[in-house]
Amino acid sequence: MSIMLSKEDQALYEKALNYGKNVLYPAGLDLEKSSELTRKMFLDMAKNGFCGLGIPKEMGGKGYNYLKSALIYEGLAYGDGMMSFIMQLHNNISMEIATFYEGISEEIKAIVPGLADGTKTTAFALTESVSGCDPSATSSYAELRDDGYHIFGKKDWIANGKDADYYNVMVKDGKDSKNMIMLLVDKGTQGLKFLENRERLIGNGISCGSLEFDNCIVPRDRLLSNNGFKEALIAIDVARVFTPAIAVGIAQRAIDITAEYLSSRVSFGNPIIKNQGVQWELADLSAKIEAARWLVYRTASVMDSGEPVASIAAKNKYFGTEVAMETTVKCAQLFGSEGFMKDSRISKLLYVAKMLQIVDGTTEIQKIVIGRDISRKFLKK
Ligand SMILES: Cc1cc2nc3c(=O)[nH]c(=O)nc-3n(C[C@H](O)[C@H](O)[C@H](O)COP(=O)(O)OP(=O)(O)OC[C@H]3O[C@@H](n4cnc5c(N)ncnc54)[C@H](O)[C@@H]3O)c2cc1C
CATH class of the missing domain: 1.20.140.10 (Butyryl-CoA Dehydrogenase, subunit A, domain 3)
Incomplete structure (x- = not known):
């Protein structure tokens, strides 16, 4: 068993490291002040091959394994930790949508290429004011009615919450249920509102705050998993x-x-x-x-x-x-x-x-x- 990196892995790390050093690091201090610059840099990272890492090639991604992806995030973070963070967050959610959930609809599959090339972005909505470390205390819920899932509740601390095109949302399967489900919600869906952008110690080029779901209706085929927890x-x-x-x-x-x-x-x-x-x-x-x-x-x-x-x-x-x-x-x-x-x-x-x-x-x-x-x-x- 070799515990050395392969030449291919080493080359990927160095590519990310050089990009981090030469592109992200010089922009670093300005990124903090501007969401436009952050978005521009995100798209540039995508253009340079750092988006869609875990998505299979046939779905438009890079098809990299976890080791290759980790090496890339380490290299990018040497240039800018927050840009590496937001890219891995998006890449994780995208890979999960593309490959983790069984029986997803053709409509959901159709959004994957846009996630893989970074033209569309994602957010992961789990945390609530009542459930930080303990997601089993989730209070948001969805009710399945004739026209789809009706979502009620509030999520907190959602990175990219204002700007994402798609939200991967964990809610209870009914108000009194203990089971959780995972739903994909599109930006602009009626009843979905981004409430506030919290100023943080770092990463203010990336939005982060609360999402309100006030009878937000998503079609049945937006169910990603019945086993959300x-x-x-x-x-x-x-x-x-x-x-x-x-x-x-x-x-x-x-x-x-x-x-x-x-x-x-x-x-x-x-x-x-x-x-x-x-x-x-x-x-x-x-x-x-x-x-x-x-x-x-x-x-x-x-x-x-x-x-x-x-x-x-x-x-x-x-x-x-x-x-x-x-x-x-x-x-x-x-x-x-x-x-x-x-x-x-x-x-x-x-x-x-x-x-x-x-x-x-x-x-x-x-x-x-x-x-x-x-x-x-x-x-x-
Ligand atoms: C910049 C940023 C981005 C984020 N992005 C997202 C996102 O995109 N999506 C999302 O869903 N969430 C996101 N979060 C939320 C994050 O995941 C939660 O803040 C985190 O899980 C902790 O929850 P909490 O802040 O409510 O802490 P609490 O649960 O209130 O805990 C407070 C303190 O008590 C400690 N503690 C709690 N329980 C125990 C225990 N049993 N034993 C010992 N110590 C304990 C904790 O470790 C912590 O130190 C983000 C947070 C930040 C700061």
Whole structure:
């Protein structure tokens, strides 16, 4: 068994890395201010081959496996963590629509090429004000009537919520039901409203806020799955392969800009990086990033093999995002007062790391999954 990347995989990583360095990074600070620029950059990423990664070729996608996709997100994130994040979010939802749900209608299949080339975008609507970490507490519901599903309720914190063309929405199958279903809702459907755009620490070029469903009617053939809860958990496992890849990309960028800064910044007559204490800090963080990187590759490979992934995906999400958080906090310290600037490169990386610890299951939720997996094995005895 080889644990080296193939030449093809390495080449894909380098392609994404170069794009990240040469296109995303220079635009980085402006992206924050402009949703138009963010959209333009998204389309440019699509044009350069970073959209539709997991969608089969015959459906208009790239047909990449999880490992290839993870390598691409890591490379893109080295240029801009938020652009990598929004692309992987869209790619995940698109791949799931294209390949995960059995018996989807021809009409739904027909939207896949537009998702694969990025001309149409998606959002994933699971979270509610009453159900963040605990999706089983979902209160939104749909009623099946003669003319289709009537959806009622409110979703919260939906990334790309204002701009998506299609929403993958999890609701209860009836007001008093415990079962959840997954529905595809088109932008502009009557009864669907984007309520507010929340200003966040980072990623404000991407909309994020609440969606209201007030008797929003979608045809029966927009049902993606009758088993919405299970499908939502599977979708989250997919994200737990990729968000740590983004975490590794931003952590590596943090190390590199810090080392560069400390090589030119002089204190007591010497470049600060010459201090052994500083080098040891960078060494410590670099070793952890390398470990996180290979955990991402391992998790992606397990996903590709079809083996159960929940536990290793939780470890991956927990460890990769923790390493990114620790790295960016410590690197911000090494920048001194420059690291305290709201719009500095290092503080922006720190904000992305914090976001990655919250989305797709918080750090605490990952520990719950890992801890349960350990205890289950021994409690059986
Ligand atoms: C930028 C951003 C984008 C997002 N995009 C989307 C999106 O596109 N679609 C979507 O559906 N959601 C999205 N979310 C929502 C995100 O998934 C939730 O915020 C996340 O699941 C946490 O939920 P919460 O904020 O309600 O935390 P809460 O559930 O209120 O938890 C609060 C704190 O308590 C901890 N906690 C909770 N339960 C336990 C426990 N049993 N044991 C120990 N600790 C616990 C949590 O880890 C957390 O630290 C997004 C969030 C952000 C910040």
